[in-house]
Amino acid sequence: MTGLAALLAAAVGLAFVGLALLRPRLVLVMLVGLGVPNLNVVITANTGLSPYLGELGLAALALVVMARRGQLRLAWSPVVTGVLVLYAAFWVSLATAVDPVAGASVMTERSKELVFFVLVLALCLSIDKVTLAPATAVTIVSALAALTAVHAFVLGGQGDLGGLSNVPVALEEGALTARHSGTSPDPNFWARLLVLLLPTALSFMALSRGWRRLWWLGCAGALLVGIYLTQSRGGFIALAVALVVWLVLAGGRYRRSLLVLPLVVAVLVPVTGIASRLSTLGDVTSTSTATADLSVVTRARLQLDALRMFLDSPLTGKGLGSFGTEFLRYDRDSNFYQPVDIVVAAHNFYLEQAADGGIVLLLGWAVFFGTILFAALRARGLAGRRSTEGMLGLGVVGGVVGWLVASVFLHLSDFRAVLVVAAAAAVVDVRARSGPRPPAQVAARRPSRRAVRVVAAVVAVASAVGAVGVGLVPARQYTSTTTLAIVPGTQRVDGLSAYEVDLISRDLLSPTFARVLTSRVTPAAVDASLGRSVPGLTVTAAPSRLGGGVTLTVSGRAAGDVVDASAAATTLGTDVVAGLRTPWVLVGQPFPPQAVTSPTRWAAVPLALLFLLACGVLVRSTRRREHERGIRLDEAQDRYAVR
Structure with a gap:
């Protein structure tokens, strides 16, 4: 039976691969649907096999097939620049790491996530369906959030449903329910992911009519219930900020609904018990473990150590992934004597990045998130507030702002989901810029064709050399x-040997x-x-x-x-x-x-894709030059014939 099951699974897998190559949308749905909600980890835990590398390989193969068919479409966006700047800061942080082994391990994961971003962005641009990736992420995460509600209210929170609905914390101070974390090991991380996607669900609801509107309204409701079941204090605060940002930027009746928001808060906060949960944040300044919330006090202790690391090396920090190895040395100077009983991390995204990479890495993150917000807001301005691109851009802005607020209480964990949102911002920006523009913008001066060809040639040569160079590095x-x-x-132990x-x-x-x-x-x-x-x-x-x-x-x-x-x-x-x-x-x-x-091995894939992109720009620019030259020659011949 085991052999038959393996044979059947192989046949189904081959059939899916063939169908996915014929329908690349399936590949994009697979990448986003399994990558954003952490389902790859769930599959690995239940089967012992990780499908992640296979997914990346299938996506790369699908892009090759699309290129052969002439369906591959690539375009530049400020978001791509932001990603490259961020990864350059990662490499600087890795070069200065006091723990090179831990830094190499972190950089390997970041390199895999960079490949994931490149593949998702290329598939989104080539398929030319701007809503597919964000709709997939919202739908699947909303379904998992609804599952946590069923798990909590119907099944009584028993078990973990195969890893799809974890309950790592039965009850905590100020919480009225058990803390559910979905597919994540930590409820706070799960809450931040839900906050990241909730504004996009609201944007889909605003764009839809009829039963589709009810569907997206249900998704938004499931996300809200999921956030409540996490009992995450940072998640509650981030949710409020994300909702206000979305309502303000959406305008119209959505902005006017802010007038009744105080009434809604006055009713919901006492009923749900959120106030008692948020009140425990006041223990952040307490050092008493007898009366204060120990988790809050411990997080403050970890954040203080991260701040000390940053002050010791403000420019480049201690190096990528070095917080865990440096913690014991810095924590020795603290006044705490109890061992840390939670994950040894900064539990603050900004202090964590400052401790690991200093000002250089903080600036890299600032450029990364700045380009996402810029691209999303520009898409909203160019395409219009009520267009698909404009509303999706609005969802990206609200989600990213909420994620940044929640990250005051959390370290980095769901970077893959953030990269999907970044890819969505890049796609809506490209779509908005390719649409009709006002006459003043059409008349704007374009860069020189020769300059474009020179830059493309330089990028092609540099990326080719880089891809070959990292390919020669031992794996x-x-x-x-x-x-x-x-x-x-x-061996003498006395006053003289002190x-x-x-x-x-x-x-x-x-x-x-x-x-x-x-x-x-x-x-x-x-x-x-x-x-x-x-x-x-x-x-x-x-x-x-x-x-x-x-x-x-x-x-x-x-x-x-x-x-x-x-x-x-x-x-x-x-x-x-x-x-x-x-x-x-x-x-x-x-x-x-x-x-x-070696993390540098993963850099070969994005460098190769960058080489193909530069070659495509170079070929297209050359063909357009020849086409324009032919038009001018025909016009000259016509003028000569008239004479």
């Missing part, structure tokens, strides 16, 4: 990070030993100790973040080579320090190597 490396403790060479034992308060000792190991424990020295050359070997030494030790990091292309090289480097390091005849020695055992996937 995977193995890294062993060994911590060598600095301990006194004597100076030798006290290592943490003397900050110069660990950096000094690290500098000695850097100069003496080199790849050449390790190769000489092993009697052979290890391919791709790198050896670095750095002070331990917790003080009182030195971390020795050995990387190579093969796990076996790294095991041998790490043992040799550890022996060399301990022998070097012992030979200095100081009161201290290094003690430690080599740590087993871990596989680290």
